[in-house]
Amino acid sequence: MTASSVAHADTDKENLLYLDLDYGRVEIKLLPDIAPNHVARIKKLTRDGFYDGIVWHRVISGFMAQTGDPTGTGTGGSDMPDLKAEFSDYNYERGTIGMARTANPDSANSQFFICFDDCSFLNGQYTVWGQVVEGMKYVDMIEKGEPPASPDKIIKASIAADAP
Numbered sequence: 001m002t003a004s005s006v007a008h009a010d011t012d013k014e015n016l017l018y019l020d021l022d023y024g025r026v027e028i029k030l031l032p033d034i035a036p037n038h039v040a041r042i043k044k045l046t047r048d049g050f051y052d053g054i055v056w057h058r059v060i061s062g063f064m065a066q067t068g069d070p071t072g073t074g075t076g077g078s079d080m081p082d083l084k085a086e087f088s089d090y091n092y093e094r095g096t097i098g099m100a101r102t103a104n105p106d107s108a109n110s111q112f113f114i115c116f117d118d119c120s121f122l123n124g125q126y127t128v129w130g131q132v133v134e135g136m137k138y139v140d141m142i143e144k145g146e147p148p149a150s151p152d153k154i155i156k157a158s159i160a161a162d163a164p
Contacts, residue, residue, distance in 0.1 A: 012161075013160035014160075014161045015032060016030065016159070016160035017046060017158070017159060018157065018163055019051075019154050019157050020158075021138050021154065021155060022152060022153075024135055024137075024138040026132060026134070027134035027135055027160075028131065028133065029133045031090070031128065034086070034088045034090055034129070036086070037083055037084065038086055038129040039129050039130075041083060041110070042112070044080075045078055046157045046159055047159060050078060051067070052154065054069065054072070054153060055147075055152065055153045056152050056153065056154075057073065057147050057148075058113075058146050059142050059145060059146070059148055060144070061144050062116055062117055063117070064113040065142045066111060066112070066113040067112065067113075068100065068110045068111035068112050074147075077109030077110045077111060080110075081109075082104075082106060082107045082108060082109050083108045085105040085106050085127055087127060089124065090123075092119035092126075092128065093117075094132075095114065097112055097132065098112065098122065098126040098127060099112050101126065101127075108127055112130075116139070116140065
């Protein structure tokens with residue numbers, strides 16, 4: 001499966017995530033058919049306000065932007081248990097979103113990354129749970145660095161069904 005097969009128009013609002021950044025809104029189609037447990041986790045954390053104000057702590061030009069750590073260091077996560085991997089054949093390309101993890105495949109928790117470009121070398125190694133369908137230009141504007149000198153943050157994350 002590829003990102004190009006992910007149509008925006010048919011996305012139901014329960015499976016559309018908004019990330020509001022300083023630059024604008026990023027719209028992400030959630031992929032519950034591919035990673036039901038990871039999508040459920042992202043929705044729960046989003047509805048709990050977990051991602052609001054969290055920084056992009058690792059942003060590598062030409063590769064990806066990573067966030068989801070409340071400590072901003074890349075070592076933290078939520079207080080929920082880690083998730084079992086839900087690997088698929090979905091191709092990591094521009095705008096594909098995957099869960100970050102340690103060397104243990106079953107260690108994903110709350111951190112995720114958005115690919116800037118082709119990242120097909122990650123295929124089958126990280127759980128894909130979403131695809132950017134609008135606003136990738138705003139992801140491109142996120143301050144680069146490991147960590148960025150002045151990191152950008154997610155102002156607000158919300159599920160479209162809950163948004164005004």
